[in-house]
Amino acid sequence: MTTTTKGPAPTQPTSSVKRVHEHIVEIVSDSGEGAQKAGQTYGAVSAKMGNGVWTVEIIPAEIKPPARSRAGASGIRVRVGSEAVTNTGDEADLVVALNEQVLFGRIEQKAYKKGTIVLLENKWANDPREEVRRDYAAALAEFERIGLDVRQVPLEEACQKVAQDVRVGKNMFVLGLLCYITCREMERAMEEVAFVFAKKGDKVIQKNQDLIRAGYDFGAQVLSTRYEIPPRKTEQRLMVLNGNQAIALGVMAAGIEMVAMYPITPATSVSHHLAGAFKNVGGVVHQAEDEIAAMGFAIAASYAGKTACTVTSGPGLALKTEFLGLAVMAEVPLVIVLVQRGGPSTGLPTKVEQGDLLAALYGQPGDTPKIILAPATIEECFHFVITARKLAEAFRTPVMILTDANLATGVQPIPRPVPQAEWLAPPLDQSPWQKGVTAYDWDADTGLSPRPIPGQRGGEYVLTGLAHTKKAKVAYDPDSNQTGCAMRSRKLAVFGESLKPPQVHGADHGELLVVGWGSTLGSIEEAVDRARKQGLSVSSLHLRFLSPLEPGLKEIFARFRKVLTVEINYSDAPDAPHTTKDNRRIAQLAQVLRTHTLMDIDCWSNVAGQPIQPGAIHAELVRRLGKSKGEQ
Amino acid sequence: MFGLKDDWELEIPERYFTLEDYEGGTARWCPGCGDLAVLTAVQRICRDEQLPPEKTVCVSGIGCSSRFPHYMKTYGFHGLHGRAFPVACGVKSRRPDLKVFVATGDGDCCSIGAGHWVHGIRYNMDMVVMLFDNAIYGLTKNQTSPTSPQGLSTNTHPRGAWLPPLNPTSATLGFANVSFVAQTVDWNPLHLYHTLKAAYHHKGTSFVRIMQRCPTYTEKVFAELQKDPSHLLLLTGGDNPELDAASLRMFPNQQAHDSRDLHAARRIAEQQDPLPIGVLFRDPSRPCYEDFTTVGLGMSAADKLRGLEREFDKFSV
Incomplete structure (x- = not known):
């Protein structure tokens, strides 16, 4: 609205209010300007008001990338809805940008559409450096060309009226501004800030609250329209947290008392949270000297009868491979959380990918059956840890939990769980080992066996990664290894029998079934819902158990003309040069499902490092179903 | 009488352990292998200290000695090549009640597991680490190890090892938070036993390098040392075990050594001929990692539930 640099005009709020079902807001800035803190607070306020919320941080790979650079875009996106919000959504409706260059980074990521309102800091227009003024002007022209609705706003100038150092205060000003524009209750923002800065004292709290109020008051001068996103009413107690925090709470609630880890993005923040909180439930974080040692330490703690967990990402999993094989071979219960990031190699450390499914399943030498779970929501991140621990002990096996950078950093309100004493129960007592029972007393039918723990009299055995007999004795004879492998494999079959077939989202038969796993749940279902509303015959199915697979898949798939996986990992485009139906390299879940069902399962995937937007999936569904109709 | 219950009885040690209680079957090392001597010494220590077999854990990596x-006949963890340290530390992390012996070789500890060696020493968790140093890869059949003497002909360096060997004792004395370093030889059972026993009684990581004969591949490496005790220098005094007069007569070279003096220990460790044997360094005041990792052990379920509720509160709206 205002383009003046002489300060806001003394107008009074006269904005009209527009009701919307949902609204996507972004704050983008250089690193270190506090955009994430402002956005998180905004998300928390929205959740407290009863809105559905999904928050995702925009994180550059460097800690301090150069200022005003495209790749340095740092910030946050908050999607607020009247109903539950399950994913990051499509293009943003409203953006606050502290400089114009960071917007380019987001434009490359297709974060904006024609008409996206951009509140752009205008101080760069009068910057003493000529190149800055030139870049700014050029950017404005470009934004206009692509249809962004840019409003140049004197954010810093307005902010200076209440704060000495605007560099550290502008974020709270922006928070207040957004609260006004999207009809958030400012008082809740004040409370939130008081809570967040409680340790820093009243002075800091007061300063931040002043900035919020100033931003709120400034809002009316910026836009003539406010947006109201009516909240849904809920009596449920909620927690607002990201996937890694949910994992950390899950670890504590699961009665796990040892997390051995080595820093790796994007998994590390699990241990950050635990480092402060774990002692309150009697647990400890061990930061090992490397990924291998972290895994060995955790396995050994479990061997010694303690509940242990390790948390890593792709490159860390590669290093843990040998120990993972040992844990399978020696039947050591262990929870391994794998927060996937972009690969291969060092890849995209801060970006999302689902590229480690096959590495988790098959990445170890020899046959290494293990249980693999994939939470699809932040709530599941919490509960799956508890499930994983129980499964690890019941089936005497490592259990892997595959999440990804999207779940790790996405923030959402979830129902507050009620902690159960039963979750915390120690694995085994230390009473004497039953005489005559061997260390691997495999039940021939199920492969299950009780586990002796150091301290138990009569249970003495030597855990070894060498082929061994029921008595844990090293054995090189032909039968022993065959038997051992069969017993470990049998356990998966037995566990698989206890699973139920997955639910189909939408009609249970039709033209196309979309199959996904992990963090794509919300986007897939949203896209399917949109397509179904248009009359397209599409349903979806989301897998939580990837090893063993949930039963009944073949029967479900058979009820659809085509089955398509949507994944965030690499597959060849079907029409790529030299690519044929025979040599096309397909996405990872598609490979697994083809092997499992012997059906011709197609895939649609990419490795752009971004969460797949519902709009993009929807467009693909329309393209495919249109095409398949044409073929009929 | 005196209000005692009828079934009250005096607690008397109901178990007495003999060597047999620690003997887990016939060792399959080559005849004449120095490992056998170490095995016997450890079994004797277990018996003499009356360690319950179920409370004793032997951890190893991969290699001849890691068998x-x-x-x-205790609990055991025969893990991965080079990874004995992290496994032993993990065992100890939440189970301070367990007695841990680590068997590792020169390839296992000083080559593939060297990173863990540095940090394992720094963690200083209460355990005895025995470096079986035979200066060769035996199990994989005669490859150069980091402690192979320069010029030793092996299958990977048939014209002789290119580089001078790594000295595990002086290396360990350079690691942060080191608290116990000793050196001994497998062919003197008395010195071996007393050195390992001193190691056992030290709280912290006791690193003992054992010069260990490999009759198959490196018989000659230790032949001179073995034949002529004047190539050995017996360290006495300080934290060294007191040997009787008859035993002392076996060592023509003896030197009083203040094992609390790190600089003196480092100087002596560099010495190759005569080779110093005994406790080179001990500092019982160094922090042990389990003092940190055992925090919270034994917290009641009720306290944990309360703690959990408080953690949930931090995220609640």
């Missing part, structure tokens, strides 16, 4: 746990 050690299989020949003990």
Whole structure:
């Protein structure tokens, strides 16, 4: 609205209010300007008001990338809805940008559409450096060309009226501004800030609250329209947290008392949270000297009868491979959380990918059956840890939990769980080992066996990664290894029998079934819902158990003309040069499902490092179903 | 009488352990292998200290000497090549009640597991680490190890090892938070036993390098040392075990050594001929990692539930 640099005009709020079902807001800035803190607070306020919320941080790979650079875009996106919000959504409706260059980074990521309102800091227009003024002007022209609705706003100038150092205060000003524009209750923002800065004292709290109020008051001068996103009413107690925090709470609630880890993005923040909180439930974080040692330490703690967990990402999993094989071979219960990031190699450390499914399943030498779970929501991140621990002990096996950078950093309100004493129960007592029972007393039918723990009299055995007999004795004879492998494999079959077939989202038969796993749940279902509303015959199915697979898949798939996986990992485009139906390299879940069902399962995937937007999936569904109709 | 219950009885040690209680089957090392001597020494220590077999854990990596746990009738963890340290530390992390012996070789500890060696020493968790140093890869059949003497002909360096060997004792004395370093030889059972026993009684990581004969591949490496005790220098005094007069007569070279003096220990450790044996360094005041990792052990379920509720509160709206 205002383009003046002489300060806001003394107008009074006269904005009209527009009701919307949902609204996507972004704050983008250089690193270190506090955009994430402002956005998180905004998300928390929205959740407290009863809105559905999904928050995702925009994180550059460097800690301090150069200022005003495209790749340095740092910030946050908050999607607020009247109903539950399950994913990051499509293009943003409203953006606050502290400089114009960071917007380019987001434009490359297709974060904006024609008409996206951009509140752009205008101080760069009068910057003493000529190149800055030139870049700014050029950017404005470009934004206009692509249809962004840019409003140049004197954010810093307005902010200076209440704060000495605007560099550290502008974020709270922006928070207040957004609260006004999207009809958030400012008082809740004040409370939130008081809570967040409680340790820093009243002075800091007061300063931040002043900035919020100033931003709120400034809002009316910026836009003539406010947006109201009516909240849904809920009596449920909620927690607002990201996937890694949910994992950390899950670890504590699961009665796990040892997390051995080595820093790796994007998994590390699990241990950050635990480092402060774990002692309150009697647990400890061990930061090992490397990924291998972290895994060995955790396995050994479990061997010694303690509940242990390790948390890593792709490159860390590669290093843990040998120990993972040992844990399978020696039947050591262990929870391994794998927060996937972009690969291969060092890849995209801060970006999302689902590229480690096959590495988790098959990445170890020899046959290494293990249980693999994939939470699809932040709530599941919490509960799956508890499930994983129980499964690890019941089936005497490592259990892997595959999440990804999207779940790790996405923030959402979830129902507050009620902690159960039963979750915390120690694995085994230390009473004497039953005489005559061997260390691997495999039940021939199920492969299950009780586990002796150091301290138990009569249970003495030597855990070894060498082929061994029921008595844990090293054995090189032909039968022993065959038997051992069969017993470990049998356990998966037995566990698989206890699973139920997955639910189909939408009609249970039709033209196309979309199959996904992990963090794509919300986007897939949203896209399917949109397509179904248009009359397209599409349903979806989301897998939580990837090893063993949930039963009944073949029967479900058979009820659809085509089955398509949507994944965030690499597959060849079907029409790529030299690519044929025979040599096309397909996405990872598609490979697994083809092997499992012997059906011709197609895939649609990419490795752009971004969460797949519902709009993009929807467009693909329309393209495919249109095409398949044409073929009929 | 005196209000005692009828079934009250005096607690008397109901178990007495003999060597047999620690013997886990026939060792399959080559005849004449120095590992056998170490195995016997450890079994004797277990018996003399009356360690309950179920409370004793032998951890190893991979290699000839890492078969050690299989020949003990205690709990054992025969893990991965080079990874004995992290496994032993993990065992100890939440189970301070367990007695841990680590068997590792010169390839296992000083080559593939060297990173863990540095940090394992720094963690200083209460355990005895025995470096079986035979200066060769035996199990994989005669490859150069980091402690192979320069010029030693092996299958990987048939014209002789290119580089001078790594000295595990002086290396360990350079690691942060080191608290116990000793050196001994497998062919003197008395010195071996007393050195390992001193190691056992030290709280912290006791690193003992054992010069260990490999009759198959490196018989000659230790032949001179073995034949002529004047190539050995017996360290006395300080934290060294007191040997009787008859035993002392076996060592023509003896030197009083203040094992609390790190600089003196480092100087002596560099010495190759005569080779110093005994406790080179001990500092019982160094922090042990389990003092940190055992925090919270034994917290009641009720306290944990309360703690959990408080953690949930931090995220609640």
